[in-house]
Amino acid sequence: MRWLLNIWRTLTKPAKYLTLGAVSLSAFLMGIIFWGGFNTALQATNTEEFCISCHGMESMPYQELQKTVHWSNHSGVRATCPDCHVPHEFGPKMARKLEASHDVYGWLFNTINTPEKYDEKRLEMASREWKRFDQNKSLACKNCHDYKSMKWDSMSKLAQKQMKRAAETDQSCIDCHKGIAHTLPNMGTARAPELIAEVGLGVTNLKVGQSYFSSLTKPLFLNENTDVEAGTLNIATKVKILEMKGNRAQIGIEGWRKKIGAGRVIYYDFGLNILSAQLTKDAALEKGVINTFEEKEDPMTGLIWQRVEADLWIEADYLLSDLQPLWDYARGTYNTSCSVCHTQPAPAHFDANTWPGMFQGMIAFVNMDQDTQALVQKYLQEHSSTFDKSAH
Structure with missing residues (x-):
């Protein structure tokens, strides 16, 4: 501790021989040296070479990038890792560097050091980047792609219509152009990656007799073996687990249907057009699939409604215990x-x-x-x- 005290006394002791000008000049020169060193180190971490020095980055996303138009195209302009993932402005750039501490953690603990681990984390990482692009309206894209510089006449009529509408609202590019530089996550039956990244993949250990909520629109089946779809289960619909067999679950869907035709559509409640499930005509007419209970007449339309329960099968995934x-x-x-x-x-x-x-x-x-x-x-x-x- 004595040497620390000696250093402190030296640093706090008034200058005996140096003038104020000498002290100011020394401080100024030290500031230049410090800033130069800091900026040099900062720029060194903003290179493609630095990004792919991590094995997980070089072996997966960098290889994917090389197969896209951002790597090789008729104009010869190449987008590198920092072009898309590091903001150009100083403030946002420093904030992004602080966020990168999460990447350092992943590097230290080998979070994505194998293709299997990388694919497992792909949806999470992609969703995080999509959210960042959405928040700043895809500023990284617009550093190179400017709505005002686009040649509308060289586009198809459909592209013109979509892009001009996007230009009017300065729409975020990532809304429509996911997967343009890297492989899209393997989302299985998920068609809403941001949604699934937010709410999760669902309960992994379903219990018979318990109720759950569908986090996606899911296909319905007549039994645990067939691949022929019997209809669709609407998102955010409450179901009760009746039986489990392998990766499928038999569910009970309670609701109401209009007593007209085959009565294929099941609604959330009497008189309300809130969709719970839509069955095929054959499934709706299949014996034992739909059990009917009370009937009521809708005073607004004069239609007769039936309270029903449909017993069908679904894949046992994307079910949440909480709505x-x-x-x-x-x-x-x-x-x-x-x-x-x-x-x-x-x-x-x-x-x-x-x-x-x-x-x-x-x-x-x-x-x-x-x-x-x-x-x-x-x-x-x-x-x-x-x-x-x-x-x-």
């Missing part, structure tokens, strides 16, 4: 995506049967996959004035 994460994701998506053109109405502004028509008119102006569309619409319906009387 709230789905609603949280739907609410956030609605608030961000549907406020691009104007202030969006509150969920309780319309009733459950009015929302589908209103929402379908909105989604023409945003980019949503079908599962997310179905989830947001269902969120709006189940939080509408039909259930929440506070708005009116």
Whole structure:
């Protein structure tokens, strides 16, 4: 400790022979040397060579990049790792460097040092980058690609229509161009990677007799063996596990259907057009699939509705024990995506049967996959004035 005290006394002792000018000049020169060293070190970490010095980066994403148009194209312009993943402005660049501490942790503990580990983490990593691109409207892309510089006449009519609409709202490139530089994650039956990354893959140990909620739109089957689909289970639908066999589960879907035709569509509740499941005609007419109970007449339409339970089979994945994460994701998506053109109405502004028509008119102006569309619409319906009387 004595040597530390001696250093401290030396540093705090007033200068006996140096002038204020000498001290100021020394400090100025030391500042230049420090800044030069800092900037040199910072730039060294902003090179492709530095990025691929990690085996996990060199052996997987770097190899994928070399197969894309960002690596080789007719213009000869190549995008490197920092071009897309490191902001150019100093402030955002420093924030990104702090975030990179997570990458250092992964390197130290070999989180993605094998192709198998990398593929397991691919969806998580991709979703994190997609979210970052979405937050800054794909600024890294727009450093090279500028809406104002695009040659519209060289595009197809469909591309012109989509790109001009995107240019009007300065839309984030990543909304439509995922997978353009790296291989898309293997999402299995998932068509909504951001949604699955947010809510998870679901419960892995389903229990007979327990109820769960579907986190995706899922195919239905008549038994545990067939691959012939008997219909679809809508997202955010409550199901009860009746039996488990291998990777399939027999479920009970409770709801109501209109007593007309084959009665293939099962709704959430009496008189409400909130979709729970849609069966094929053959499945709806199959004996033992649909059990009917009470009947009621809808005073608004004069149609007879039946309370039913449909017993069918699904793959035992993407089932959640709690509905709230789905609603949280739907609410956030609605608030961000549907406020691009104007202030969006509150969920309780319309009733459950009015929302589908209103929402379908909105989604023409945003980019949503079908599962997310179905989830947001269902969120709006189940939080509408039909259930929440506070708005009116």
